[in-house]
Amino acid sequence: MRVPTGEALLVSTDVLVSDRHFPAATSPFDVGYKALAVNLSDLAAMGARPLGVTLGLALPNVDPVWLEAFAAGFYTLAAEHAVRLVGGDTVKSPQLTLAVTVMGRANPAQILRRSSAQPGDWIAVTGTVGDAGLGLCSILEPNSDPASLSPADLTFLHSRLNRPSPRLTEGHRLAEFAHAAIDISDGLLQDLQHILTASGVGAVIEQAKIPLSPAAQAWFQADPTAQVLPLSAGDDYELLFTLKPQDWPQVDFPATVIGRIEAEPGLRVLDAEGQPLSLLPHGFDHFSPNRTSQP
């Protein structure tokens, strides 16, 4: 690989373990696709462009059918973003484990960081939020999805869970003017908190402004108790970013302003009436046996 003169080399690495980071029943195509997607998403959040990727694969046994489908998923996404596989290692292990390391390049003066949010910044997010969490919910809790949800809606939510789109184009564009960025892997509030902590600032979020897909809207219409899920569920791999309000016109891709950065520390979430959520769904577990209807 060659890194263009003057550009910095950026790296991201993730380890995924079966039954922990994806349900063991996930199709091998989706396992391969997602293993690469979550790493490319990390590059996107830095504003970097991918150079190459390495893949470490620990497998209980060598099943050619599984491997072929896994490789098809991995290479489908790699081809889409012109990422070359530049190294790999396959070993035997009782537990299916994947280690992916992506290398990317960026103008060293335009690397997006978590620590650069400034009071007065708008907080925005690409795409829609909460889809992957709903998709996971419907898989782990069969019949948790409302009967009114169409098969197409359900397929959409599963696809958002299993084949997230790394926002590389958006991240590279944002690097020109955005202040801070992160990808939503752990949940909107938790990932925003990472920015706030690193930047030493606070924020206000308007829950009603969080962008929802038609499928998520259909779900929440039938099951209002699930409405807090987009605040806490992760795995959407959308980009959360902050920028000066006057730079908003430069955002030339689907994104939504959901709040603003403030000097006062802390994270405040306002409901549709503009009232602070008294009980933040921080750590709210949609899959907990103690799940009760929450505000």
Added chain:
Amino acid sequence: MRVPTGEALLVSTDVLVSDRHFPAATSPFDVGYKALAVNLSDLAAMGARPLGVTLGLALPNVDPVWLEAFAAGFYTLAAEHAVRLVGGDTVKSPQLTLAVTVMGRANPAQILRRSSAQPGDWIAVTGTVGDAGLGLCSILEPNSDPASLSPADLTFLHSRLNRPSPRLTEGHRLAEFAHAAIDISDGLLQDLQHILTASGVGAVIEQAKIPLSPAAQAWFQADPTAQVLPLSAGDDYELLFTLKPQDWPQVDFPATVIGRIEAEPGLRVLDAEGQPLSLLPHGFDHFSPNRTSQP
């Protein structure tokens, strides 16, 4: 990280699983040290200089004592070669699994490859061969080491197994004039065969010329049946390389010529009397229950 202008970015990745790539009883310091060493050795075999490393760690539980010793081993070797940890991920998993990816840089015109051996080349090896295999043997088969072996000899063999020295300086020097190179991780004959296959050539090796440490010599004096081990045991992480005989004076570090590349395909091993070994210890398993005295 920055890659100097005009240099290529080279990558190597390895996955290590407990009980498969190292005995589960290996000290955490040694696990950390060796996980980095085997990857740096891959860079050495390409003639590259390290830039940075990522570490993926899948652990059954978070044991601060284990982690601290592991990190001490990893960082001890990293500091020795000025390698920066540039990314990491720690996850929970039933099986201790390590994924290490090293990035290095090299002059693109001077990258050592397996495919560049030429008929007439000498075949040489750095350091001594067979030590790690004997060390492993003494750990897996208690009392397999001859009683005459001194405690210092045994300590040396264990250190060769657990803390291999990546030959980065040697590899970088070899890149200026050597033809082909590989590190001995799978065993001398098997790794040489990788070069022969990639280069489309054959070779003759003189078994008596294989460089042995004083500890290995002491072992073989008491246990002559083990003498084939340096041909098949791996894990020494010495560099096996080929070069024009007239370039030999440029080798300014400990290395030994053990054979030569020939146009005729195949790998021939001559014993101390210059006779071909009729039964090559290819696939010879020192730990096999069927182990018998072999020539």
